[in-house]
Amino acid sequence: MAWYDGVTLAEVDHEILPFWEGLKRHEFLLFRCKRCAACYWPAAYCRNHDDSPSLDEMEWVPTSGRGRVHASVVVHQVADQAYADELPYALAIVELEEGPVFPTRVIDCDVAAVRIGLPVEVAYRDVPANDITLPLFRPIPTPGPR
Numbered sequence: 477m478a479w480y481d482g483v484t485l486a487e488v489d490h491e492i493l494p495f496w497e498g499l500k501r502h503e504f505l506l507f508r509c510k511r512c513a514a515c516y517w518p519a520a521y522c523r524n525h526d527d528s529p530s531l532d533e534m535e536w537v538p539t540s541g542r543g544r545v546h547a548s549v550v551v552h553q554v555a556d557q558a559y560a561d562e563l564p565y566a567l568a569i570v571e572l573e574e575g576p577v578f579p580t581r582v583i584d585c586d587v588a589a590v591r592i593g594l595p596v597e598v599a600y601r602d603v604p605a606n607d608i609t610l611p612l613f614r615p616i617p618t619p620g621p622r
């Protein structure tokens with residue numbers, strides 16, 4: 477299970493509520509500094525201005541939703557049988573194009589294909605029962621030989 481599995485919109489941290497609202501619109505938002513454009517996830521003060529850290533200078537903006545697998549592990553067993561149908565699955569840390577790292581699951585491929593450096597993009601999974609959309613990731617299709 478990834479950190480967000482089973483979460484409902486009513487339960488999410490208020491600080492990152494705009495992130496979850498973006499996912500419902502199928503937008504992947506990061507917290508960006510208006511002064512230097514550095515991106516953060518989750519919400520944080522920009523580390524580049526120690527003189528005047530201020531959330532007023534930060535804003536949630538849509539981003540590419542793309543990155544590369546930075547680390548991964550394949551899960552073969554789960555304690556919660558609600559996820560047994562998804563076994564085996566790949567948990568991964570994705571390094572986003574904008575810089576932050578994001579813990580997630582990689583879907584839509586053989587788990588053996590999930591390797592360090594694999595280009596991936598966000599795959600929005602709507603979960604109407606929980607009033608939420610989950611940020612899973614999938615490999616970016618590459619043009620292959622025909």
Ligand SMILES: [Zn+2]
Pocket residue numbers: 509510511512513514522523524525
């Ligand atoms: Zn900054």
